[in-house]
Amino acid sequence: MINEIEQEQELAQHSKYLMKKFNIGEVVERGQYVILSKCKHVDIFRKPIDCVIKESLHSEDEPKCCTKFCFNLINEYQVSSQLSHPNIVQPQCANFKYDGGCSVLFPQAECDAFSYLLNGVLDISVVKLYFKSMILTLNYLHNQQLFAHNDFKLENVLVFKTENENEMFQLTDFGYSYYLGNKHNNCRNYSKYWTTRNTIFLSPTNCQSIQFKQFRNLREKEGDMFGLGCTLFMILFRKYPFGSNLPTLNEKLKVCEDIQKFGYQYFLQFQTAFNIYENDWVILIDLIIQLLVIDDSCRATSLQLMNHPWVCQQNN
Ligand SMILES: [Zn+2]
Structure with a gap:
């Protein structure tokens, strides 16, 4: 006592x-x-x-x-x-x-997307709303503004309720974000503090850059897209994509390699609680395949995903 x-x-x-x-x-x-x-x-x-x-x-x-x-x-x-x-x-x-x-x-939000999207029974339309909202947000940040978020994860997406009780997803916590227009100076100022970070959401390139303290090699916008892919995996399968919440770089690389090698087949080992037609499921899994890519230049950008069938479709 x-x-x-x-x-x-x-x-x-x-x-x-x-x-x-x-x-x-x-x-x-x-x-x-x-x-x-x-x-x-x-x-x-x-x-x-x-x-x-x-x-x-x-x-x-x-x-x-x-x-x-x-x-x-x-x-x-x-x-x-x-x-x-x-x-x-x-x-x-x-x-x-x-x-x-x-x-x-x-x-003040209702809660964060981690507790909202990883608990209870949800309709796939809520996942679609989350994903569409975040694609629009990242596209705004990456293409119209010279910013990346640099800490994209479900805990940093907040859930608000509209007057009609519909969900509204908003991105928050821009503590690691900075203006990319003058990258050389800003990288020196901010990213050197990133050495203590080891999250599943960091892209392989950014993990490596931080590990070897080569902060000028960071690929910030591409890193956000990798984080987005991780969140979609977690929502659909309620599992960490790389086995644990503190994966090593090698574990991360191995999973990404397997995803690219086996494509849709890779995901047959996991169960999902969502009720969804197989055709739609194939389109949805394609998003993860396009995002969990090792090579930054081969990963889908927010602009490219604005035209992805799952993002464009009006109905489920
Ligand atoms: Zn102070």
Whole structure:
């Protein structure tokens, strides 16, 4: 019991500044340096909205001093406030470099796509909506704007409900994103912090570049497309595509090679809970085959997939 109380006291708390300024509710996620909590906010039209506040904490010894988590958060705010797309989460407001931390306010979602799409019984039309929304979003980022997301995964896609109770998927967490127009400088600034990352969603090229610290060789947009392919695999089969949530580069390469070698046949070993006609299933599997490709220049781009039959079809 004493231990529990002690542990409770050690958990990070929001800064006093933030507690005073906002009506903060339940904690959604609490790390050592970053806390996310629900809160109420009034927007510029004086409309009350449910929000989530993300605060990156400064150390008690240096309350005005930003950490690398602050820089990620400030970067996330700067990137996402430059973007305007119905499937991208727009930050509501931000407060930086105050006594105790930095924070950004985002609209509150129902949940993330990881918990929404990997649980319960779903209709394939919801998967299609997710995929279409993300293709439109990545196409906007990659082709109209010079950005890549660089951390594409189901946890970073949020699910909102419209007034008609339909799902709406929005991409969030642009902490690893940066303007690609001046790639040489920006790569030096940001991607060197990526060395601690080892997620299933990183493309083989980006895994290798990070492993050997060759940050100028990153293929960011192509990397987003690889991540998208991984998410589609996970949704359809409710499994990790490369065996575990921390696959080695070799495990990843082996699976991608097998997918390209066996094509549709490769996927016959897995079960899916979705009810779907075989013809549609073949078209859907083709998307994964086009995305989980080792060679970046052979992987489908967001622009190419805008014309894919599964994305274009109006009905299922
Ligand atoms: Zn800060």
